[in-house]
Amino acid sequence: MCLAIPGKILEITDNIAKVDFGYGATRDVDVTLVDAEEGQYVLVHVGYAIQVLDQEEAEETLNLWREILELEEYDL
Amino acid sequence: MKQTSAFRDRTLARLIQKKIRELAPQDSVKLCHVCGTHEWTITHSGIRSLLPKSISLIAGPGCPVCVVPAREIDEAVWLTMNGVTVVTFGDMYKDPGSEMSLEDAKSRGGDVRVVYSVRDAVAMARKEPKRDFVFFARGFETTTPMNALEIPRCQENLSFLVSHRLIPPAMEFLAKLDDLNIDGFIAPGHVSTIIGARPYRKFPEEYGMPTVIAGFEPLDVLMTVYMLLRQIRSGRPRLENEYARAVTHDGNVRAQEAISKVFDVVNDAWRGLGVIPASALQLKEEFSRQDARQRYDIEVGPGRDLYPGCCCHLVIIGKITPNECPLFMKACTPETPKGACMVSSEGTCRIWTHEEGLSSLEGSYSRLP
Numbered sequence: 001m002c003l004a005i006p007g008k009i010l011e012i013t014d015n016i017a018k019v020d021f022g023y024g025a026t027r028d029v030d031v032t033l034v035d036a037e038e039g040q041y042v043l044v045h046v047g048y049a050i051q052v053l054d055q056e057e058a059e060e061t062l063n064l065w066r067e068i069l070e071l072e073e074y075d076l
Numbered sequence: 077m078k079q080t081s082a083f084r085d086r087t088l089a090r091l092i093q094k095k096i097r098e099l100a101p102q103d104s105v106k107l108c109h110v111c112g113t114h115e116w117t118i119t120h121s122g123i124r125s126l127l128p129k130s131i132s133l134i135a136g137p138g139c140p141v142c143v144v145p146a147r148e149i150d151e152a153v154w155l156t157m158n159g160v161t162v163v164t165f166g167d168m169y170k171d172p173g174s175e176m177s178l179e180d181a182k183s184r185g186g187d188v189r190v191v192y193s194v195r196d197a198v199a200m201a202r203k204e205p206k207r208d209f210v211f212f213a214r215g216f217e218t219t220t221p222m223n224a225l226e227i228p229r230c231q232e233n234l235s236f237l238v239s240h241r242l243i244p245p246a247m248e249f250l251a252k253l254d255d256l257n258i259d260g261f262i263a264p265g266h267v268s269t270i271i272g273a274r275p276y277r278k279f280p281e282e283y284g285m286p287t288v289i290a291g292f293e294p295l296d297v298l299m300t301v302y303m304l305l306r307q308i309r310s311g312r313p314r315l316e317n318e319y320a321r322a323v324t325h326d327g328n329v330r331a332q333e334a335i336s337k338v339f340d341v342v343n344d345a346w347r348g349l350g351v352i353p354a355s356a357l358q359l360k361e362e363f364s365r366q367d368a369r370q371r372y373d374i375e376v377g378p379g380r381d382l383y384p385g386c387c388c389h390l391v392i393i394g395k396i397t398p399n400e401c402p403l404f405m406k407a408c409t410p411e412t413p414k415g416a417c418m419v420s421s422e423g424t425c426r427i428w429t430h431e432e433g434l435s436s437l438e439g440s441y442s443r444l445p
């Protein structure tokens with residue numbers, strides 16, 4: 001299963017981070033595969049962080065969508 | 077978290093749906109995803125019923141459990157019946173081999189342990205140094221890097237039964253099938269966090285296939301459908317990245333390096349599909365000590381991928397939908413699975429068992445979280 005869940009890094013000790021998945025659930029996550037800092041959001045798959053999530057990019061994506069959806073008209 | 081909730085917004089969903097209706101062509105359009113998690117989002121958010129009839133979303137071979145050939149499950153069964161402890165993810169536990177699943181093997185005395193992470197297997201092997209452990213390493217690019225990290229540093233009594241497969245070669249296999257006639261690819265977001273956007277460039281460039289890398293929230297999928305329709309309408313196929321908040325052009329380079337340090341790319345079979353060129357991984361010679369196939373003289377036959385009547389090989393390339401299989405919800409149910417696609421929570425047949433009777437538009441919106 002390629003399911004990966006976003007969570008927020010609370011603290012990092014060596015290559016293990018405490019990650020908050022919301023609803024009070026925290027877990028130890030191996031962060032060897034990413035350059036992540038405390039306070040950042042990471043995508044976690046089977047106990048390992050696989051990517052740092054780009055908060056700004058998420059905002060931009062949504063803004064871009066609104067623009068595209070509002071501006072684009074097609075002749076039918 | 078905002079990242080998630082904003083991508084479930086109903087108002088935006090209705091707006092995208094309206095745009096999709098405006099753009100939808102008269103002729104039928106077939107869009108193919110290759111990810112069990114996409115099938116899950118599509119089915120559980122009722123995305124199909126939000127789309128015009130002319131647009132069909134089909135599920136390709138993106139369930140990592142469904143594509144493991146029976147022969148490789150037979151190898152795991154052989155190991156556990158010969159005194160080795162097999163450690164596996166829960167979704168492989170019931171996956172049928174030629175004669176037996178790992179669950180059956182356990183009921184006959186085999187030591188099979190289900191874990192959440194390869195780290196658990198490492199910890200077990202450390203705790204019980206006198207016992208031999210094999211981790212059944214299945215999965216696509218998303219699941220490979222962690223095994224690649226642990227293999228060089230794991231202890232003597234742990235080895236790996238490698239069953240990893242690669243997604244882009246499977247997409248190429250689909251693109252080349254004459255009679256499937258796919259009009260666009262929904263590329264898998266989490267595989268792409270690792271491999272980046274780059275490997276998909278060949279689909280628009282060489283196959284003229286519109287391709288969009290997609291995330292997993294309901295809006296991600298709806299927007300991806302819209303972006304594909306836009307490309308189809310313009311007649312200019314290209315690669316777009318809808319999931320830019322997690323997927324970069326180059327991907328996770330550190331993970332890619334870990335993988336290529338440990339594995340070679342080889343030709344291998346996918347369950348029910350036969351051999352797909354350059355679509356699987358094998359441990360490099362220098363890691364033969366951690367390779368269960370080198371370490372033990374495993375004796376298994378060629379394997380039987382399909383139970384008589386099971387159509388998994390057609391379901392996993394989207395040629396038929398589960399309800400077109402004569403065994404679906406008759407002989408084959410989640411309680412009595414006959415094929416791999418009914419076993420895993422990511423298997424298309426299994427996911428479709430939840431789909432029945434839920435197809436009205438408002439019903440779908442009520443399922444958007």
Ligand code: SF4
Pocket residue numbers: 385386387388389391398401402403404405408409413414415416417418425
């Ligand atoms: S319904 Fe069962 S028998 Fe039919 S294709 Fe799916 S898994 Fe195979």
